[in-house]
Amino acid sequence: MTARARTRRGSAARLGLMALPVAFFALFFAWPVAAIVARGLKTDGGWQFGRIADVVTQPDIRHVLWFTTWQALASTALTLLLALPAAFVFARLDFPGKQVLRAVVTVPFVLPTVVAGSAFLALVGHGGLLDQLWGVRLDTTVWAILLAHVFFNYAVVVRTVGGLWAQLDPRQEEAARMLGASPFAAWRKVTLPALGPAVAAAALMVFLFTFTSFGVVQILGGPTFSTLEVEIYRQTSEVFDLTTAAVLTLVQFAAVGAILGVHAWTVRRRESALRLVDPRLTARRPRGAGQRALLAGVLATVALLLVLPLAVLVRRSLDAPGFGYYRALTRTDGGTFLVAPVHAVWTSLQYAVAATAIAVLIGGLAAAALARRDAGRLVRGFDALLMLPLGVSAVTVGFGFLIALDKPPLDLRQSWILVPLAQALVGAPFVVRTMLPVLRAVDTRLREAAAVLGASPWRVWREIDLPLVRRALLVAAGFAFAVSLGEFGATVFIARPDNPTLPVAVARLLSRPGDLNYGQAMALSTILMVVCAAALLLLERLRTDRTGEF
């Protein structure tokens, strides 16, 4: 066989792997989003692009754009400010309970936005802990949103930056010291430049997540504060102004595309050659007052910002005597739902299992195709495209599902699979991000060694790749599961009213007046938190720091 024939066969294998993910994203992502945009911008068979200018020049829309941007910038800055010291503490200090603390820090990242919303409402909202103690309320200010964003994204910075920091060879700094650099100069000249790309990548991820924030702002923003995503939701479900919604979707699409482009660039830069060592070898017991103070500060931040809101949430859910709010969840007489709210737990779990299976299949195939050595430029472009569902309005996707998938040949409006499909769309990028670095790290020569010993390509995958990535696969599945459980933006549109998922039920309870509804929302949020935290703690036992980017 000639080299060309072999290249052709390589492309064929890659195309085979890519076929399913491409079809999936085309059908359940591109098409619904396109349908929404067309519905908003196309009238009488013609495109009305002039409307884009009309919409974005409206004062209230410009206000939304401005707020979305500056709150994302402020959230990112605040998160970096609070989380970078923690990245250092986790990377370079060794202290008792470090593993537990690492898990605690990560829990918020996988918690559903509505849980965070509820928790901060219980802490800083009307009748919240601060209100009771000092009469302080933050839910009418932007601070509630910013703090909730820090709560979520603390782990992104700690993991991305701290993970790399822990693996940087301390001897590089020592070499600089031997050449006459002061400790600070050595850090600034050697460690900081090595960390730079990781800090940039983490900052961009935080910016992306906060720029497209929905659940948190929906619950904590009140009528005053509205991000693009919240505005899209408002325009579609309350004002029924599809044109404005479509334009805002396009604006968000463009912004997210730009952010992801920059992110892909920093990731490539991050792959530059660094001397990496085993993280266990770089951590030392804290020395000197400075390091101890830093450790204490990080512990205090974690306690106040990450643990306290969740503790208050649990406390609130227990306010009624004899687990009253929890017992209320099992009754149907609340009037908010047709079924007992606790039924949502079962619904959510079923959906999440189905969504996880789909996300792992689609994301796993895509990662396998992207990890191939012969991946060309086209495929690498697809790598970035796969991240788009993370940032494109979930609300748009959900509403697009209703519009695009409601007629033959694909009429899924009545099907239960609609919700898991939408959730898998958001989960699949996490699967790809987790699997890809691990698959790429598998030494090609191990595969070659197996082939020379007589293993066919399929046997090579089963005998070499699978055992090495099994752990990453489980971690990816866990992420997809947690993401599916917490998914709110798309699910709120397509979950059937008689069968809400946990986050949808929480949001609906919060939107009703009365202590009983509020208490039930807290109770249901607590249940959701426990399920997600359990899934995560299971993962923490499996994962190593090098597994994936999240």
Add this chain to the structure above:
Amino acid sequence: MLSLQGATVRFGGRPVLDTVDLEVAEHEVVCVLGPSGSGKSTLLRAVAGLQPLDAGRVSLAGRDQGGVPAHQRGVGLMFQDHQLFPQRDVGANVAFGLRMHGVAKGERDARVGELLELVGLPGAARRAVAALSGGEQQRVALARALAPRPRLLMLDEPLGQLDRSLRERLVVELRELFGRLGTTVLAVTHDQGEAFALADRVVVMRDGRIAQSGTPLDVWRRPADAFVARFLGFENVVPATVAGTVADSPWGKLPVPQDAPQGARTLLVRPAGVRLVPADTGLTCTVAARTFKGTHVAVHLQPEDGPRLEAACALRDAPGSGDTVGAEFDADEIVVLD
């Protein structure tokens, strides 16, 4: 057994393997010797089917291997850094090839035991590969490659990462083992000592081409050209004009053997062929440096005119740095290269 005809591999237009012709007979141990980047690893990968050829052909036992994928070629390859499967124990590593060939469990276990015995690691089947020393990993990798009874065994820098004493011991063991098993072997290395100790025949490669092929003794005695001579570690290589039994060189007129080729040539003067004599006879030189080599001292001489000259000298006769000495030459230790 193995035959390469015009085998060519290009990376981005640059030939890494350039129309290589090579025959390896059954039971023969051939060692490809060359500096890094000379294409020797690519040669092995091409034979194994891991690297497609851009031109030419590879045949095994008379059958063209074009289009035969790596796992169906029935050759063994021991990788440079062993590439043991980290998640399997020693026994499972050795048994891997047997499993791929559908050998039954009982037979497999027996063969694994037999092979571990053969490589000097009896009873190591349950050990984790991460817990093995470099030398032990090398033995396991050898057992793994031998297990499916490949018709051709290929070794890529088999002893490259081991320390010197272990390397010298293993080379002897390997040589004995291949002799006993009658295995056909194609090995590559950059270490001439290893190649000479291991091989029936040595093939020297340069820039993707074969520079010389012959028995270790032949290659050592008559390097094909200046490149091969320098690669073998000889420093005294100079241009010269040969007329009769005298060569005109930068070091003056040197005696050469009777049947030496005539005309403009390259001259190799072995260090053993440079005799040190009192300063008033022969070529006058200053001793620039001396390095202790265990059995002798290598003395670096700087003539008043011309390039440096290396001489091998018995320990007790070695002059000190800065001394002025004379150098005389021995025709038997001078080779006129083609």
